[in-house]
Amino acid sequence: MAVHGHFQKVVLESDCQVIIHKLQAAHEIQDEVGVICRNVKRLLQGIGECRWHHICREANEAAHVIAHAMSNWNESVIWFDSPPGFLVNQLQLDDVTALTD
Numbered sequence: 001m002a003v004h005g006h007f008q009k010v011v012l013e014s015d016c017q018v019i020i021h022k023l024q025a026a027h028e029i030q031d032e033v034g035v036i037c038r039n040v041k042r043l044l045q046g047i048g049e050c051r052w053h054h055i056c057r058e059a060n061e062a063a064h065v066i067a068h069a070m071s072n073w074n075e076s077v078i079w080f081d082s083p084p085g086f087l088v089n090q091l092q093l094d095d096v097t098a099l100t101d
Contacts, residue, residue: 009050014055
């Protein structure tokens with residue numbers, strides 16, 4: 001979506017520190033995950049600025065809320081300006097958790 005939407009700045013967050021380290025690595029990593037990370041980097045080459053951040057699992061519950069809510073949907077959903085109502089409270093909780101860690 002970031003590539004096709006012509007985004008110029010992208011911040012990708014994950015609670016998987018291993019993946020983030022491999023995405024941040026300057027050298028290529030030759031394992032299965034390294035191959036996937038290399039493909040991700042290749043896909044995102046057209047974006048002006050792309051950063052990778054690790055976020056602790058406790059501050060990333062919103063991702064789990066979205067995954068659970070979308071598991072029953074058969075179509076793609078994209079939110080640009082504001083999150084859906086079911087997610088607002090969790091985003092606020094995640095923000096507080098991130099600030100206290």
